[in-house]
Amino acid sequence: MARSSCAELGSENTKRCLHDTEGLPAGRLAGYAWYQRLMEKVMADAAPETVSAARCFGGTQYTFQHFSQTTDTTMRFAAFVPSQTAAGPVPVVWFLAGLTCTEENFTVKAGAQRVAAELGLMLIAPDTSPRGDGVPDDPDGAYDFGLGAGFYLDATEPPWARNYRMESYLMRELPAFVARALPADMKRQGIMGHSMGGHGALTLSLRHPGRFASVSAFAPIASPMNCPWGQKALGGYLGPSRAAWRGHDACALIEDGARLPALLVDQGTADGFLATQLKPELLESACAKAGIPLIMRRQMGYDHSYFFIATFVEDHLRWHARVFSP
Amino acid sequence: MARSSCAELGSENTKRCLHDTEGLPAGRLAGYAWYQRLMEKVMADAAPETVSAARCFGGTQYTFQHFSQTTDTTMRFAAFVPSQTAAGPVPVVWFLAGLTCTEENFTVKAGAQRVAAELGLMLIAPDTSPRGDGVPDDPDGAYDFGLGAGFYLDATEPPWARNYRMESYLMRELPAFVARALPADMKRQGIMGHSMGGHGALTLSLRHPGRFASVSAFAPIASPMNCPWGQKALGGYLGPSRAAWRGHDACALIEDGARLPALLVDQGTADGFLATQLKPELLESACAKAGIPLIMRRQMGYDHSYFFIATFVEDHLRWHARVFSP
Numbered sequence: 001m002a003r004s005s006c007a008e009l010g011s012e013n014t015k016r017c018l019h020d021t022e023g024l025p026a027g028r029l030a031g032y033a034w035y036q037r038l039m040e041k042v043m044a045d046a047a048p049e050t051v052s053a054a055r056c057f058g059g060t061q062y063t064f065q066h067f068s069q070t071t072d073t074t075m076r077f078a079a080f081v082p083s084q085t086a087a088g089p090v091p092v093v094w095f096l097a098g099l100t101c102t103e104e105n106f107t108v109k110a111g112a113q114r115v116a117a118e119l120g121l122m123l124i125a126p127d128t129s130p131r132g133d134g135v136p137d138d139p140d141g142a143y144d145f146g147l148g149a150g151f152y153l154d155a156t157e158p159p160w161a162r163n164y165r166m167e168s169y170l171m172r173e174l175p176a177f178v179a180r181a182l183p184a185d186m187k188r189q190g191i192m193g194h195s196m197g198g199h200g201a202l203t204l205s206l207r208h209p210g211r212f213a214s215v216s217a218f219a220p221i222a223s224p225m226n227c228p229w230g231q232k233a234l235g236g237y238l239g240p241s242r243a244a245w246r247g248h249d250a251c252a253l254i255e256d257g258a259r260l261p262a263l264l265v266d267q268g269t270a271d272g273f274l275a276t277q278l279k280p281e282l283l284e285s286a287c288a289k290a291g292i293p294l295i296m297r298r299q300m301g302y303d304h305s306y307f308f309i310a311t312f313v314e315d316h317l318r319w320h321a322r323v324f325s326p
Numbered sequence: 327m328a329r330s331s332c333a334e335l336g337s338e339n340t341k342r343c344l345h346d347t348e349g350l351p352a353g354r355l356a357g358y359a360w361y362q363r364l365m366e367k368v369m370a371d372a373a374p375e376t377v378s379a380a381r382c383f384g385g386t387q388y389t390f391q392h393f394s395q396t397t398d399t400t401m402r403f404a405a406f407v408p409s410q411t412a413a414g415p416v417p418v419v420w421f422l423a424g425l426t427c428t429e430e431n432f433t434v435k436a437g438a439q440r441v442a443a444e445l446g447l448m449l450i451a452p453d454t455s456p457r458g459d460g461v462p463d464d465p466d467g468a469y470d471f472g473l474g475a476g477f478y479l480d481a482t483e484p485p486w487a488r489n490y491r492m493e494s495y496l497m498r499e500l501p502a503f504v505a506r507a508l509p510a511d512m513k514r515q516g517i518m519g520h521s522m523g524g525h526g527a528l529t530l531s532l533r534h535p536g537r538f539a540s541v542s543a544f545a546p547i548a549s550p551m552n553c554p555w556g557q558k559a560l561g562g563y564l565g566p567s568r569a570a571w572r573g574h575d576a577c578a579l580i581e582d583g584a585r586l587p588a589l590l591v592d593q594g595t596a597d598g599f600l601a602t603q604l605k606p607e608l609l610e611s612a613c614a615k616a617g618i619p620l621i622m623r624r625q626m627g628y629d630h631s632y633f634f635i636a637t638f639v640e641d642h643l644r645w646h647a648r649v650f651s652p
Contacts, residue, residue: 055596055625056633111437111636270381299381307382310437 048181051076057117058083063103066177070169071130072162077174078107079182084120091188091324092122092178093317094170094212096197096204099229100148103127106194109306115314119321122184126170128196130163144229145236151224152200153248155237164237170200171208190214190320194309195273196221196229198265202250202283206258214320216264218309219271222283223251229277251286262293264319266312268302374507377402383443384409387433392503396495397456398488403500404433405508410446417514417650418448418504419643420496420538422523422530425555426474429453432520435632441640445647448510452496454522456489470555471562477550478526479574481563490563496526497534516540516646520635521599524591525550528576528609532584540646542590544635545597548609549577555603577612588619590645592638594628 048064055061059082068075084090093116095106106112106125116123129135129150136159138146146160155164179186191212193201198220205212224230225245234245246252267280274280280296287294302308374390381387385408394401410416419442421432432438432451442449455461455476462485464472472486481490505512517538519527524546531538550556551571560571572578593606600606606622613620628634 054629054631054633055594055627055637057637061633108632109434111440113633113636114437268381301381303380305380306434307380307387307439310439311381311383 048177056080057113059085059113059117061107061113063107064177064181068130068169068173070165070173073130073132073135075130075169075174076103076127078103078123078125079178080107080113080116080123081182082117082120082122085122085183089183089185090120090122091190091321092124092184092186093214093320094189094191094193094201095123095125096152096170096191096193096200097125097128098193098195098197099128100143101128101194101197102148105306106309109310110313111310112313112317115317119317121317121321121324122182124174124178126174129166135163136160145232149196149233151196151230151233151237151248152204153237156244157237157239160237166200167204167207171204171211188213188324190216190323192216192218192316192320193220194218195278195304199224199230199250202260202263203248203253205260206250206253207247209259213261214323215260215262216316216319218265218312218316219267219273219278219304220250220265220280220283221277222279222281223249223286225249225252226282227277227279251282254286254290254292259290260292262295263287264295264297264316266297266299266302266308266316268299268304268308270301271304271308273304374503382406383439385411385439385443387439389429389433390503390507394456394495394499396491396499399456399458399461401456401495401500402429402453404429404449404451405504406433406439406442406449407508408443408446408448411448411509415509415511416446416448417516417647418450418510418512419540419646420515420517420519420527421449421451422478422496422517422519422526423451423454424519424521424523425454426469427454427520427523428474431632432635435636436639437636438639438643441643445643447643447647447650448508450500450504452500455492461489462486471558475522475559477522477556477559477563477574478530479563482570483563483565486563492526493530493533497530497537514539514650516542516649518542518544518642518646519546520544521604521630522547522555525556525576528586528589529574529579531586532576532579533573535585539587540649541586541588542642542645544591544638544642545593545599545604545630546576546591546606546609547603548605548607549575549612551575551578552608553603553605577608580612580616580618585616586618588621589613590621590623590642592623592625592628592634592642594625594630594634596627597630597634599630 048066051063051065053060053062059080062079065074065076097105103125112123128148131147150164150166152166154167155161178184189212191201191205198217201215201217202220205215221230224234238244284296374392377389377391379386379388385406388405391400391402423431429451438449454474457473476490476492478492480493481487504510515538517527517531524543527541527543528546531541547556550560564570610622
């Protein structure tokens with residue numbers, strides 16, 4: 001996916017470059033100095049830009065943005081960098097958010113920084129889909145497909161396949177950025193997520209064995225093949241073949257032989273999506289048959305909100321930290 | 327301020343009542359049964375209505391709304407009710423938010439419920455101004471006056487005096503609602519706030535001695551008479567007389583003899599409003615002269631955001647709890 005000219009970098013960067021050269025005499029546009037300056041701009045655009053930085057529990061909470069060659073859009077992600085990085089790189093825990101969310105929800109609502117600061121963990125919270133001018137959205141503007149609903153896979157169907165490449169972005173491009181820009185020990189990574197992001201944490205860790213030493217989920221979509229949210233997303237992004245869907249369904253992946261070392265799941269019993277969309281019993285059954293140690297905690301009276309996540313995020317971060325500091 | 331008919335209850339309720347009677351034959355509108363039904367509706371409208379409720383750290387996080395006779399608008403407030411209420415009423419800590427905020431910011435961003443759940447404290451977070459159709463706003467739509475910027479006082483100037491009566495709302499009407507609707511021990515109350523809400527916590531506790539057993543603030547506006555935010559607000563709501571302003575300026579109140587038992591303040595050194603708007607040195611000077619024990623903590627590198635509040639809210643809640651459980 002090498003990109004050699006500004007015009008290939010997508011509409012946002014193209015616009016910026018065109019604007020920058022508008023005032024130049026036509027003759028100078030062909031000169032090497034101009035080309036060199038343009039390339040410097042392109043490279044600067046590709047590096048993460050700090051949107052915000054705030055001190056938080058002795059560390060720093062950042063929001064970055066960068067141009068993604070994978071999704072062909074500007075992407076944002078949040079990163080909490082704990083103070084332990086003064087002594088060297090620290091383990092990384094990824095948090096994948098649910099439908100309608102951005103990189104911001106977990107960052108401002110979960111209260112996870114307090115625990116990450118204690119345990120010396122970096123937290124990375126990416127956005128849930130590509131965004132921007134020209135990125136297609138659900139034709140009816142529904143919340144469960146398109147913008148804010150990337151489902152952590154690479155779409156194969158038009159018009160989604162061009163931008164909706166969240167798996168490649170999260171498994172290749174963003175980790176490379178994180179490794180280059182932040183004091184992260186990429187040999188020690190864990191992943192967790194909520195709802196659609198719980199599905200993401202499960203499927204990405206099953207599809208990329210060895211990448212994540214620890215996995216957990218809050219109210220995950222256990223089997224997208226068997227619920228309306230998932231059927232709409234998999235059908236839209238991957239087409240009608242249920243064989244293709246199996247590669248992005250945690251339960252089917254486990255049935256087909258993928259494995260995890262262990263798994264912690266919290267699920268609220270008052271979650272309005274429990275019976276129709278989440279179906280933790282399917283994950284319990286798949287893990288039981290496969291011999292995957294699953295701790296499934298049904299939390300009495302909790303719903304699907306970030307108040308539920310905030311209540312139990314400490315347990316999850318300790319679950320991840322235990323594998324990094326044996 | 328007794329209200330005797332539906333039409334006096336303000337535009338929102340009026341609309342609802344008119345709509346409800348539209349289909350009735352004109353003759354029936356004069357009957358007593360209709361009047362009785364209407365009064366029942368008015369009473370129901372005046373009681374807090376549950377907007378949302380979610381289990382959180384073993385307790386419940388509520389958002390309520392009710393029609394306020396004081397502000398002549400529908401007002402929202404958030405309430406965290408800890409599990410200790412099963413054994414009886416618990417102390418209440420009020421949190422007053424800053425410019426642009428609603429009842430939601432502290433509730434979703436500060437992570438305070440974890441500590442309140444441990445200490446058995448109820449948290450009440452009101453909105454920062456009246457809102458709704460017909461409530462006047464800053465003529466230029468600025469963020470620092472009008473909607474989201476009530477400054478916790480009763481305005482005396484038109485057109486603000488009709489709705490902008492946050493002091494009366496917070497000191498009389500809302501506590502009455504809380505006492506009636508929730509398991510709150512109103513003999514044990516503390517108050518804290520952020521920025522404009524820090525100003526509110528300081529001035530309300532100074533103006534109502536004995537009401538709050540404990541007071542603390544995050545980055546408070548120490549002396550609104552001596553900063554642009556405060557001068558605009560006091561001039562707008564109270565008119566040009568600086569004598570009237572002194573009654574709503576923490577430092578002037580202390581100079582004029584008002585007292586607090588003790589005070590905890592956190593202030594970030596990287597707060598962009600520190601030198602121009604907040605001026606903690608004025609509060610230090612006033613407290614020193616008056617002999618008020620002030621713990622002023624300058625927190626290195628912290629800014630004005632909720633990441634700063636989240637980092638130190640545990641210390642503040644323990645500060646409040648210590649006076650309730652000696």
